[in-house]
Amino acid sequence: AQKITQTQPAMFMQEKEAVTLDCTYDTSDQNYGLFWYKQPSSGEMIFLIHQESYDKQNATEGRYSLNFQKARKSINLIISASQVGDSAMYFCAMRGDTVTGTARGVEHKL
Template identity: 75%
Template sequence: MASMWLGSSISQKVTQAPPAMLVQEKEAVILECTYDTSDPNYSLLWYKQPSRGEMIFLVRQDSYNQQNATEGRYSLNFQKARKSIHLVISASQLEDSAVYFCALRSPQ
């Protein structure tokens, strides 16, 4: 089994953890993100950026949607009351090695 490196980035209203982790191939991975907003309507988006390459959009969760969003091997655990959203990567693969970004988008 190969190992991969996953990292995260922090922006103003979003905090991610852990900052970096080493993962065995085929393991499930959970990346944590907490956020702060007073807007009732917002979207949370996850992206990944491989070491060489452009940022790639993964999955989006809208605040009004009570169901956790899923896109392929990526699924979200959205806990609105706790202002947290976790990205779950099932059956991780070598190409999952990247820096992951959690973004908060509020209406203007």
């Protein structure tokens, strides 16, 4: 069975601060992908970054980076130098061999 969880409450940050959003998961799959999306107030889901379970290094994409700890089954999103445009709901998602799951999301406001 697969499970993905985000338990952080809404976060309020200052511009230019770094923020870390937490996500934990559970899966019995050997190969899987983990993804982060954001959903601004306009409603569209925007893909940010992803990590494959077999990758040796943490993924980085512009101001977004991941702290992937396979043994702890956690995949944290780090946003450096927060901007007003970062205000959104953030969703962690997983693609496994057998199922895809998405958590309820965490709100991040500036």
